[in-house]
Amino acid sequence: MTLWQALVATVGSALRDRGLVIMFVAAVPIYSFFYPLPYATQSVRNVPLVVVDLDASPMSRDIVSRLSAVASVRVGGRASAIDEASGALAGGQIAGIVVVPENFSRDAARGTPTAVTVFGTGAYPVQDKAVLGSVGAVLQGVAGEVTAARLARQGTPAAALLQSARAGPAFIDQPLYNLARGYGSYVVAAVSILIVQQVMLMAIAALVGTWLEGRTGTLFGPQAVGLSTLFGAIAGFALFVFLALLYFIGFAFWFQDYPRGGNLAGAVAFAALTALTVASLGIALGAWFADRERAFQVLLATSVPFLFMGGIVIPREAMPVPINALAMLVPTTPGIFGFVKLNQMGATWSEIRPEFLNMTTLLLLYGGAAWWAVRVRRREANE
Amino acid sequence: MATTGLRAALAREIRYLGGQPWDLAMLLWFPVASLVLLLWIFSSGIPTGLPIAIVDQDHSSGSRELIRRLASMRGLAVTAQPPSLEAARSAVRSGAVYGIVHIPADWDRDRLRNVSPPVVLYDNAQFSLVAGTLGGDVRASVASMAFERLVASEARFGGGFAQAAMRLNGVQADLRTLFNPSLSYEAYFAGMLLPVALHLFCVIAAVSALGREFRDRSVDAWLASAGGSLPRALIGKLAPLGLVYLLLSVGLVVTFAGWRGWPPAGSLVLWVVAIAVLMIVSVTIAIMLVGLTLNLRRALSLTGFYVATGLAFSGFSYPRAAMGEVAQWWGGLLPYTHYLPVQQGQWLGGASAGTWAHGMVPLLAFMAVPLLVGLPLLARAVRQPARWGAR
Numbered sequence: 018m019t020l021w022q023a024l025v026a027t028v029g030s031a032l033r034d035r036g037l038v039i040m041f042v043a044a045v046p047i048y049s050f051f052y053p054l055p056y057a058t059q060s061v062r063n064v065p066l067v068v069v070d071l072d073a074s075p076m077s078r079d080i081v082s083r084l085s086a087v088a089s090v091r092v093g094g095r096a097s098a099i100d101e102a103s104g105a106l107a108g109g110q111i112a113g114i115v116v117v118p119e120n121f122s123r124d125a126a127r128g129t130p131t132a133v134t135v136f137g138t139g140a141y142p143v144q145d146k147a148v149l150g151s152v153g154a155v156l157q158g159v160a161g162e163v164t165a166a167r168l169a170r171q172g173t174p175a176a177a178l179l180q181s182a183r184a185g186p187a188f189i190d191q192p193l194y195n196l197a198r199g200y201g202s203y204v205v206a207a208v209s210i211l212i213v214q215q216v217m218l219m220a221i222a223a224l225v226g227t228w229l230e231g232r233t234g235t236l237f238g239p240q241a242v243g244l245s246t247l248f249g250a251i252a253g254f255a256l257f258v259f260l261a262l263l264y265f266i267g268f269a270f271w272f273q274d275y276p277r278g279g280n281l282a283g284a285v286a287f288a289a290l291t292a293l294t295v296a297s298l299g300i301a302l303g304a305w306f307a308d309r310e311r312a313f314q315v316l317l318a319t320s321v322p323f324l325f326m327g328g329i330v331i332p333r334e335a336m337p338v339p340i341n342a343l344a345m346l347v348p349t350t351p352g353i354f355g356f357v358k359l360n361q362m363g364a365t366w367s368e369i370r371p372e373f374l375n376m377t378t379l380l381l382l383y384g385g386a387a388w389w390a391v392r393v394r395r396r397e398a399n400e
Numbered sequence: 401m402a403t404t405g406l407r408a409a410l411a412r413e414i415r416y417l418g419g420q421p422w423d424l425a426m427l428l429w430f431p432v433a434s435l436v437l438l439l440w441i442f443s444s445g446i447p448t449g450l451p452i453a454i455v456d457q458d459h460s461s462g463s464r465e466l467i468r469r470l471a472s473m474r475g476l477a478v479t480a481q482p483p484s485l486e487a488a489r490s491a492v493r494s495g496a497v498y499g500i501v502h503i504p505a506d507w508d509r510d511r512l513r514n515v516s517p518p519v520v521l522y523d524n525a526q527f528s529l530v531a532g533t534l535g536g537d538v539r540a541s542v543a544s545m546a547f548e549r550l551v552a553s554e555a556r557f558g559g560g561f562a563q564a565a566m567r568l569n570g571v572q573a574d575l576r577t578l579f580n581p582s583l584s585y586e587a588y589f590a591g592m593l594l595p596v597a598l599h600l601f602c603v604i605a606a607v608s609a610l611g612r613e614f615r616d617r618s619v620d621a622w623l624a625s626a627g628g629s630l631p632r633a634l635i636g637k638l639a640p641l642g643l644v645y646l647l648l649s650v651g652l653v654v655t656f657a658g659w660r661g662w663p664p665a666g667s668l669v670l671w672v673v674a675i676a677v678l679m680i681v682s683v684t685i686a687i688m689l690v691g692l693t694l695n696l697r698r699a700l701s702l703t704g705f706y707v708a709t710g711l712a713f714s715g716f717s718y719p720r721a722a723m724g725e726v727a728q729w730w731g732g733l734l735p736y737t738h739y740l741p742v743q744q745g746q747w748l749g750g751a752s753a754g755t756w757a758h759g760m761v762p763l764l765a766f767m768a769v770p771l772l773v774g775l776p777l778l779a780r781a782v783r784q785p786a787r788w789g790a791r
Contacts, residue, residue: 055712055727063721107749109741125571132574139580140744144719149575156573163571188542189518190535192525203528313700332530335447361526368494
């Protein structure tokens with residue numbers, strides 16, 4: 018078969034398989050709406066906490082009303098003692114307890130050191146951060162006002178107080194790329210690439226396994242199979258992977274309003290390279306599994322390790338060296354980094370050099386593995 | 401007769417696994433290897449030495465002091481001091497550093513007069529956890545210098561530096577994290593991911609064991625081995641893998657509570673019961689998925705949709721309270737969403753037995769409902785050979 022014939026035959030075979038055509042064509046769009054659902058609200062909000070107000074003063078009520086105005090937390094109830102709320106914190110029904118001590122406003126006015134105590138829960142670190150961060154910020158505002166009032170009493174000139182009140186912050190934490198610090202913007206940018214890889218690997222390996230079972234298809238039919246046939250099959254499968262990647266880069270990120278379009282031309286070129294790599298790996302796995310369903314069993318279970326090995330959630334610096342080395346064998350590792358850099362960060366081609374080299378190496382590796390596996394399986398079949 | 405049928409079905413399943421290295425590997429070795437891999441990924445606990453660049457345009461003793469403090473933070477590593485922000489931005493885009501600390505010109509001189517432009521941290525927010533660590537560490541470094549200056553200026557009211565610091569700290573927020581106070585990644589991620597991975601593996605194994613009888617049109621041979629009784633055939637088939645996963649789940653608890661050194665704050669027994677129930681739920685869900693599809697491939701696809709995505713909806717990182725209504729509703733339909741608070745309560749929180757019992761109710765429902773759906777479907781399908789063999 019010529020390359021073109023093999024490509025057409027492969028695409029046709031994928032579209033005619035009634036069980037797998039959904040995987041090739043529809044699964045990625047379905048997942049693109051389904052998976053981001055939890056993160057659609059983008060920022061942490063409504064984390065429930067309970068207030069124990071032992072002071073019951075205008076100042077303590079002011080603190081509670083300021084807390085109620087913070088979006089990330091929700092004052093979910095009051096308690097008259099810590100013990101009343103601690104069970105709910107241990108059980109995870111609430112994520113924090115804010116305790117305003119007795120005589121808080123009197124001590125604050127006198128300058129006697131006093132503190133609002135906040136208990137968060139390390140069982141849910143994201144909620145813990147929301148609780149401690151929001152209460153900390155509210156308290157900082159209150160403390161600033163108390164200090165200013167004291168300074169005024171001590172005779173600091175009004176002009177000086179005004180100047181320090183008007184002084185800008187000493188420190189600004191400015192996010193790059195994901196400007197709203199959206200949780201979805203961070204997770205979905207990475208997971209979308211993983212979804213494409215896993216869905217497409219399952220579909221390709223299942224179809225190749227089906228070919229092998231039935232001694233048919235582009236690679237396992239009676240006709241001679243040369244390199245041009247293999248390249249045609251890789252290109253045919255890569256077409257589906259490429260379209261799925263373009264769907265995310267061009268449509269899904271736009272439709273769901275995630276950061277996108279940093280270096281579009283670069284992303285399209287990298288998508289072509291990634292598609293060829295995933296297609297080659299899919300053929301190699303399919304020939305190895307030699308079974309229609311095996312790919313589903315194996316690949317379903319690998320999604321979670323692949324995501325965390327990729328270095329976006331847990332930084333590479335925090336993982337053991339052998340894990341980082343192993344991760345480089347998975348296309349999503351250079352894939353997620355490369356696409357996040359190109360799509361979200363707007364990197365130039367030279368700035369994704371490590372990912373380009375890693376992906377190209379994998380293409381050669383898995384292209385070779387596919388060729389070897391197909392030849393071994395054909396020889397076995399002919400014996 | 402009853403036990404003979406059950407025993408024969410059991411023997412048939414074990415014989416099959418013995419002759420099929422792939423299936424045995426999928427049942428046992430692959431899950432074990434994955435769990436070890438996941439545990440290894442998270443083993444370092446807390447990220448340290450995250451590379452940042454510093455653009456110092458002040459070149460003062462103050463800015464050098466700030467750089468020294470930044471370099472001494474455990475979470476940070478100052479790996480580059482490029483001359484311009486533009487050069488530093490390229491270092492971020494290439495992935496060499498996660499953030500840039502910019503110290504503007506005349507910062508040290510102006511801050512003594514309260515008019516200085518701020519120190520700015522530009523962090524790569526596509527790396528959410530990293531950005532959070534950088535933000536905290538850089539803020540702390542800048543704040544420590546600012547506070548020292550405030551103390552020096554407050555000291556003019558008398559009482560020396562110690563009293564000045566006390567006056568400035570008059571009103572404080574005392575922030576405390578209970579349960580896993582160091583926010584160890586290992587306890588956080590491994591603790592939440594390993595049970596869900598085991599849950600997923602167990603569903604895959606049970607779906608595979610059941611689904612392959614339909615794929616291979618061997619349903620009658622399977623039923624015949626159990627004397628024609630579907631319940632006995634099911635128990636005989638699912639008992640070996642159920643036992644394997646019960647042991648693995650207990651092994652998981654022992655790994656966390658014993659070897660890794662996080663003894664449960666609540667009850668070890670209640671935790672073990674909960675994870676054992678999660679494994680039984682996995683099996684009943686597999687019965688439902690195969691009953692609904694009678695097709696191994698489709699049942700595995702549904703496993704991907706229903707179980708493998710469950711983590712995102714469970715609230716393990718992004719809180720459920722923050723999700724939209726549809727996502728909250730779907731998350732409620734997943735067993736792992738209900739298991740997670742039970743585990744965290746018994747393991748880390750030290751929740752009461754009453755809280756545990758309350759949390760177990762939905763999990764018990766997940767044992768019953770899939771069976772009510774799946775068993776009648778299977779009972780009908782095993783008598784309809786025309787519906788076997790779908791792929």
